[in-house]
Amino acid sequence: MTRITLKQASEWAEQALARAGANPEMARATAQGLVMAEAQGLASHGLSRLPQYTTHLRNGRAFGGAVPTVTKRKGAALVVDAGCGLAFGACRLAVHEGMAVAREFGVCVVGVINSHHCGVVVDHLRPAAKAGFVALGLANSPAAMPAAGGLHPIFGTNPIAAVFPRRDANPLMIDLSLSEVARGKLMVAAKEGRSIPLGWALDAQGQPTTDPKAGMGGSMLPVGAASSSKGAMLALVVELLVTAVIGAQFGFEASSFFVNEGNQPRIGQAFVLIDPEALAGSASYLSRIEVLMSEMLQDPDVRLPGARRLSLERQAQEQGVEIPDALAEQIRRLANA
Numbered sequence: 001m002t003r004i005t006l007k008q009a010s011e012w013a014e015q016a017l018a019r020a021g022a023n024p025e026m027a028r029a030t031a032q033g034l035v036m037a038e039a040q041g042l043a044s045h046g047l048s049r050l051p052q053y054t055t056h057l058r059n060g061r062a063f064g065g066a067v068p069t070v071t072k073r074k075g076a077a078l079v080v081d082a083g084c085g086l087a088f089g090a091c092r093l094a095v096h097e098g099m100a101v102a103r104e105f106g107v108c109v110v111g112v113i114n115s116h117h118c119g120v121v122v123d124h125l126r127p128a129a130k131a132g133f134v135a136l137g138l139a140n141s142p143a144a145m146p147a148a149g150g151l152h153p154i155f156g157t158n159p160i161a162a163v164f165p166r167r168d169a170n171p172l173m174i175d176l177s178l179s180e181v182a183r184g185k186l187m188v189a190a191k192e193g194r195s196i197p198l199g200w201a202l203d204a205q206g207q208p209t210t211d212p213k214a215g216m217g218g219s220m221l222p223v224g225a226a227s228s229s230k231g232a233m234l235a236l237v238v239e240l241l242v243t244a245v246i247g248a249q250f251g252f253e254a255s256s257f258f259v260n261e262g263n264q265p266r267i268g269q270a271f272v273l274i275d276p277e278a279l280a281g282s283a284s285y286l287s288r289i290e291v292l293m294s295e296m297l298q299d300p301d302v303r304l305p306g307a308r309r310l311s312l313e314r315q316a317q318e319q320g321v322e323i324p325d326a327l328a329e330q331i332r333r334l335a336n337a
Helices: 006-019 024-039 047-059 088-105 121-130 183-192 212-216 230-242 282-296 307-319 325-336
Strands: 002-004 069-074 077-081 107-115 134-139 160-166 169-176 267-274 321-323
Touching: 002 006, 002 325, 006 024, 006 047, 006 325, 024 047, 024 088, 024 121, 024 307, 024 321, 047 183, 047 325, 069 088, 077 088, 088 107, 088 121, 088 267, 121 134, 121 160, 121 169, 121 267, 134 230, 160 282, 169 307, 183 212, 230 267, 321 325
Parallel strands: 077 107
Antiparallel strands: 002 321, 069 077, 107 267, 134 160, 134 267, 160 169
16 A cells, blocks of 8 residues: 555646646646545545546546536526536536525525536535535436336436534535445455445346446446335436436436546536525524434434544545555556656
């Protein structure tokens, strides 16, 4: 393993993205997002994605010159067009613009279209929590899961995220994939030559597998698939909200992120920004959420969502992060090619 500082990781990632064709703002926003994920212990959404992103930029699956813009406004609803570039700058713009609208109207819904993989969804919501907003984030992705009762992949892993600010404490940060695990975990396991547990994925013939490569060529199992169709139904809800409602492509219309050649995915993200002052009132909201936190923490084993990842992030800021030697060498080559 190779240990590097977050500063060094950010510099390498930004240089690699710029050399692959990303404009300065896209390279900076994407590098920051990848390193933030790595610092939180989320390797599947961290620096391991950098070779994938740079390849997509070079192959035209992502347009490095894209500048995200707001293309539609109606009341408290906005659409941001990512221009088929990498998603991080578009998501940043969406949340920033959404906060401004929510301050006026109390709520805002923002859709991001013509987008790409957006990394850790909840990280896009952190500025909103810092500003006192409750926020939700949804995203679709290339087909990886079947519909309830089906066999062929239709929906992506379709994550859902939320942040709830607190007074004088870290916000609650909730982020979950609607597959049993994020598909990126299969990618990491395949690169490291590890097997995966049964119950994560099916192979191309619809059989349970412990081979991550077979799982990536087959389909992911929805969360709770062993006992119900709830995960698949939630994935359907997210799919419709970020496609039919806002105008992005369905997951089955997008080529996999894990192949070099393919189309521009044009998938979507959606963000909902809520000003508590417009509803219960900020003072009441901040008071009531602490009542709930106190009740939850009466059980000593309860861990508040986001606490572990923020702790790891603070540790990484002091000690850096460890990444596989092969990945470190690959990133060095991409940054200095």
